[in-house]
Amino acid sequence: MRWSVLTDNFGILLRGLWITIQVSALALLLALAIGVVVATLRVTPSRPLQVLGAAYVEFIRNVPLLVLIFFLFFALPSVGIRLDAFVAGVLGLGIYTGAFIAEVLRSGIAGIPRGQLEAATASGMTYVQAMRFIILPQAIRATVPPLGNNAINLIKNSSLVSTISVFDILGTANLIGSRTFAYTPVLLGAALLYLTLTIPAALAINLLERRLRVGQR
Numbered sequence: 001m002r003w004s005v006l007t008d009n010f011g012i013l014l015r016g017l018w019i020t021i022q023v024s025a026l027a028l029l030l031a032l033a034i035g036v037v038v039a040t041l042r043v044t045p046s047r048p049l050q051v052l053g054a055a056y057v058e059f060i061r062n063v064p065l066l067v068l069i070f071f072l073f074f075a076l077p078s079v080g081i082r083l084d085a086f087v088a089g090v091l092g093l094g095i096y097t098g099a100f101i102a103e104v105l106r107s108g109i110a111g112i113p114r115g116q117l118e119a120a121t122a123s124g125m126t127y128v129q130a131m132r133f134i135i136l137p138q139a140i141r142a143t144v145p146p147l148g149n150n151a152i153n154l155i156k157n158s159s160l161v162s163t164i165s166v167f168d169i170l171g172t173a174n175l176i177g178s179r180t181f182a183y184t185p186v187l188l189g190a191a192l193l194y195l196t197l198t199i200p201a202a203l204a205i206n207l208l209e210r211r212l213r214v215g216q217r
Contacts, residue, residue, distance in 0.1 A: 016172030034098025089161030148205030
């Protein structure tokens, strides 16, 4: 195998790594924001808002991520909305992952005694304030492992943005492979670059989980 192709194109691969980091970080922020809002809708006393939150989760979770990305990039221009490939990729990943994060947070909220919410609202807090300051912080702490798993899955799923010509790790690797026909070393190199993101993320999540567990004692 022509391993020299990795050293010859190292700078290009690093640019692809940087694009992956940007896509993943922005999509994760969007997913967390969506997840918090939708999880709150799913446990609100308002039945119409519960239905709205449930409809979002069930629809997005049962549509393939690639279909969502393609819709944002290829279908929206037909109605006059043109998104840059990078933006479409971030939106697709964020919207998709947000549905899973919403379910994780909803389960965390369900594990908190209902009396805490009732006590907060009885003391003068609004429902939104009680969720923001009392319930959600506890739910997030209780769901760090599954939230972390979703973050790692998002990093791996970010490889799909290469299908709309975003030159992330996989997109860059495919470009180099098409030029050199040395797909094996290039794709192995791409796999190693993904590992440089996911393994530290997994270690950080485990460390955070241990610290939170110690803090609760």
